[in-house]
Amino acid sequence: METRYRRGAGQGDHRRVTRLLLRAFALAAAVDLVSLAAGWDIGHMVAKPLLMPLLAAYAASRGAPRLLIAALLLGWGGDVLLLFDADPAFLAGMASFAAGHVCYIVLFQKYGTDIATVRARGGFLAVIYVVVLATTIQSLWPDLPADLRVPVAGYSVLLTVMAYLAAARMGRVAGIGGVLFVLSDTLIASGVADWDQLPRPDLWIMLTYVAAQSLLVTGALGERRLPGAAYGEVRSTTP
Structure with a gap:
């Protein structure tokens, strides 16, 4: 009886920590977005670097694999670097995000839906993503600075592969996440290409x-084959 009580108390503490981390992430996201909407640069500078570490801590508390944690922390590296308005920082930030996409790609390949299912639904999706990639690069290419054209094109390929695998192997929720990532980075690239922007462009970039x-x-933690999903199921059913 005493052992069962201690185990239940420990699980309750763990769930509270998980909820606290999720709420902290939501609060940091709200502060960041409100700051961008209000034009309050200090709020954005403080809140943005907190986002991915908090989300990574939440994922870790759910038993997420290292690849998912690494992808989020590499995203944090990109977030911090892009706070600096300089070409070297932009290229380093893009490299950090690219490494994060590689982590996502390996994660989705390792834990996603079996290949037979992917073949059944993936062909049409692949065509769509290839068309979007080619159209985007072709449209942006003439207006990008010459030294950024090849890096942006290479990054776009990695981003598109990640988004495709999120949809094809991890399901609808992760697939929508991949699409929004493509949209967010396309907004950044259109700014670099000096295209006309929406009002408060940084707000839309960060929101997406x-x-x-x-x-x-x-989506990843909800995938049955991902360790974090099994971990959550075990914790919720242990007496």
Whole structure:
């Protein structure tokens, strides 16, 4: 009886920590987005670097694999680097995000839906993503600075592969996250290309980015073959 009580108390503490981390992430996201909407730069500078560490801590508390944690922390590296308005920082930030996409790609390949199912639904999706990728690069290419054209194109390929695998192997929630990631980074690239922007462009970039990472984590942890999903099921059913 005493052992069962201690085990139940420990599980309750763990669930409270998990909920606290999720609420802290939501609060940081709200502060960041409100700051961007209000033009309060200090709020954005403080809140943005907190986002991915909090989301990574939440995922870790759910028993997420290292690849998912690494993808989020590499996203944090990109977030911090992109706070600096300089070409070297932009390239380093893009490299950090690219490494994060590689982690996502390996994660989705390792834990996603079996290949037979992917073949059944993936062909049409692949065509769509290839067309979007080719159209985007072709449209942006003439207006991008010459030294950024090849890096942006290479990054776009990795981003598109990640988004495709999220949809094809991890399901609808992660798939929407992948699409939003593509949209967020396309907004960034259109700014670099000096295209006309929406009012408060950083707000829309961060809104789609935060939603993208949140949905990728939610979709990944909801996938039955992912360790975090099994971990959550075991914890919820242990007496």
